[in-house]
Amino acid sequence: MQSLVDFINGIIWSPALIYLCLGAGLFYSITTRFMQVRHFGEMIRLLFSGQSSDKGISSFQALAVSLSGRVGTGNIAGVAAAIGFGGPGAVFWMWVVAFLGASTAYYESTLAQIYKVEDEGQFRGGPAYYIEKAMGQKWYAWIFAISTIVACGLLLPGVQSNSIGNAVEAAFGSGDVIETTLGTFSSAKIITGAIVCMVLAFIIFGGVKRIAHFTQIVVPFMALGYIVIALVVILLNIDMVPSVFATIVGDAFSPMAGVGAAIGWGVKRGVYSNEAGQGTGPHAAAAAQVDHPAQQGMVQAFSIYIDTLLVCSATAFMIIITGAFNVHGAEGAFLVQNLPAEIAANSPVFTQMAIETAMPGLGKPFVAIALFFFSFTTILAYYYIAETNIAYIHRTIHVPGLIFVLKIALLSSVFYGAVKTANLAWALGDVGVGLMAWLNIVGILIIFFMAKPALKALRDYEMQKKAGVKEYVFDPVKLGIKGADYWEERMKRKGQKAPDLGEDSSTTGTAKSTS
Numbered sequence: 001m002q003s004l005v006d007f008i009n010g011i012i013w014s015p016a017l018i019y020l021c022l023g024a025g026l027f028y029s030i031t032t033r034f035m036q037v038r039h040f041g042e043m044i045r046l047l048f049s050g051q052s053s054d055k056g057i058s059s060f061q062a063l064a065v066s067l068s069g070r071v072g073t074g075n076i077a078g079v080a081a082a083i084g085f086g087g088p089g090a091v092f093w094m095w096v097v098a099f100l101g102a103s104t105a106y107y108e109s110t111l112a113q114i115y116k117v118e119d120e121g122q123f124r125g126g127p128a129y130y131i132e133k134a135m136g137q138k139w140y141a142w143i144f145a146i147s148t149i150v151a152c153g154l155l156l157p158g159v160q161s162n163s164i165g166n167a168v169e170a171a172f173g174s175g176d177v178i179e180t181t182l183g184t185f186s187s188a189k190i191i192t193g194a195i196v197c198m199v200l201a202f203i204i205f206g207g208v209k210r211i212a213h214f215t216q217i218v219v220p221f222m223a224l225g226y227i228v229i230a231l232v233v234i235l236l237n238i239d240m241v242p243s244v245f246a247t248i249v250g251d252a253f254s255p256m257a258g259v260g261a262a263i264g265w266g267v268k269r270g271v272y273s274n275e276a277g278q279g280t281g282p283h284a285a286a287a288a289q290v291d292h293p294a295q296q297g298m299v300q301a302f303s304i305y306i307d308t309l310l311v312c313s314a315t316a317f318m319i320i321i322t323g324a325f326n327v328h329g330a331e332g333a334f335l336v337q338n339l340p341a342e343i344a345a346n347s348p349v350f351t352q353m354a355i356e357t358a359m360p361g362l363g364k365p366f367v368a369i370a371l372f373f374f375s376f377t378t379i380l381a382y383y384y385i386a387e388t389n390i391a392y393i394h395r396t397i398h399v400p401g402l403i404f405v406l407k408i409a410l411l412s413s414v415f416y417g418a419v420k421t422a423n424l425a426w427a428l429g430d431v432g433v434g435l436m437a438w439l440n441i442v443g444i445l446i447i448f449f450m451a452k453p454a455l456k457a458l459r460d461y462e463m464q465k466k467a468g469v470k471e472y473v474f475d476p477v478k479l480g481i482k483g484a485d486y487w488e489e490r491m492k493r494k495g496q497k498a499p500d501l502g503e504d505s506s507t508t509g510t511a512k513s514t515s
Contacts, residue, residue: 025100072378084345086265089251093266101276110148110297125286136233151432193418
């Protein structure tokens with residue numbers, strides 16, 4: 001099983017996908033004139049603007065739901081794996097993919113807003129929806145939807161629960177095992193898997209509103225708490241910060257694990273963690289209640305900074321500053337070995353040991369608790385994403401009981417993931433992430449060259465902001481954007497009229513002077 005999954009990963013995560021992720025981020029950064037820098041202040045302002053409604057959630061709730069998917073085990077075990085297999089230089093490439101990926105996140109999330117729909121009283125959207133409406137290729141949209149249901153419903157949840165199980169076992173496990181017909185499993189992992197499944201079932205049977213309300217409370221709390229602990233560890237070793245920066249930057253260009261390993265693991269774990277271009281974030285973005293699609297695109301771009309530049313960096317600095325890591329070389333040899341050889345690089349133990357080094361007695365239980373919240377909310381986000389794609393399929397073919405089957409399948413995946421080996425769990429997760437990334441990035445690139453809808457939305461928003469409008473209006477017809485049915489109906493229903501900014505409705509360039 002492991003060898004088969006590794007073979008598939010070798011195909012999906014070829015250098016082509018690595019450079020596609022980086023190239024797409026650079027392309028969108030240039031075409032949006034680095035909106036992730038120019039609109040940084042606007043991103044923060046928009047976080048706390050807007051209200052939820054019966055049909056949609058607020059911008060902050062949408063950020064929380066998407067962050068619950070972005071901030072997960074990838075921020076703890078994923079960073080450890082990047083360092084363990086790619087060396088400290090992999091962290092630099094995680095930063096690069098985050099900076100460039102913020103523009104990709106803007107683009108895909110704005111597309112989700114432009115082409116969202118009202119479905120049974122709530123907003124739905126995501127890659128399947130904008131691929132069908134903007135590309136006009138329903139077969140491609142169906143492939144994405146099915147792939148995402150499999151990835152988020154079966155493959156990815158097990159990665160999150162596996163890290164929870166490993167962290168709990170390292171912190172509280174007594175070493176007891178339970179013999180079953182399927183094999184021998186740790187009692188700590190079995191108990192952990194059962195508890196996670198019970199709490200998860202209570203929430204996912206409550207719907208998207210319950211998910212949004214839960215995550216908007218838990219996500220800020222868990223991220224802030226984790227960063228505070230990281231700062232304490234860094235402050236206790238403040239004299240080593242310059243050397244840590246030097247190690248990360250120096251190893252990025254003269255990597256101890258090889259150029260391919262540093263870039264490859266940095267990009268792979270960067271995409272896994274912040275999900276830019278993967279196509280998962282747009283599902284939450286589409287559910288937001290906003291006045292203009294570009295607003296939610298900017299909020300989602302900001303979430304990339306929170307995920308990678310804050311949370312992932314916190315983990316990386318703790319691990320490197322305390323020396324709590326190994327670096328694997330070819331054929332099982334170690335290029336760096338500071339910890340026992342049996343400690344898996346793709347587990348949360350590097351992070352636990354790092355905190356334990358600085359604050360004895362706290363590291364293992366703290367990371368176990370943090371991972372529970374990080375990973376648990378990510379599983380909730382995966383469920384919502386899979387449910388949204390089932391809703392997309394139901395628009396054409398209604399299969400009774402499919403949502404219920406998804407819930408049972410996801411719960412089973414979570415329990416199984418909690419007890420299986422880390423290598424298999426991560427390998428299966430990488431298959432899911434890579435498949436979605438291929439389909440989504442290719443899709444949004446085609447959409448860009450066909451109509452540039454998200455770029456038109458950005459420039460329209462910038463012109464309205466410059467004109468000082470009191471209420472933003474999005475008129476897709478004026479901008480030459482087809483298929484944005486919700487926004488066309490909203491214009492008619494509210495009797496709105498796009499402000500006269502002196503813009504030719506067919507152009508995507510700068511507004512003409514109105515003086």
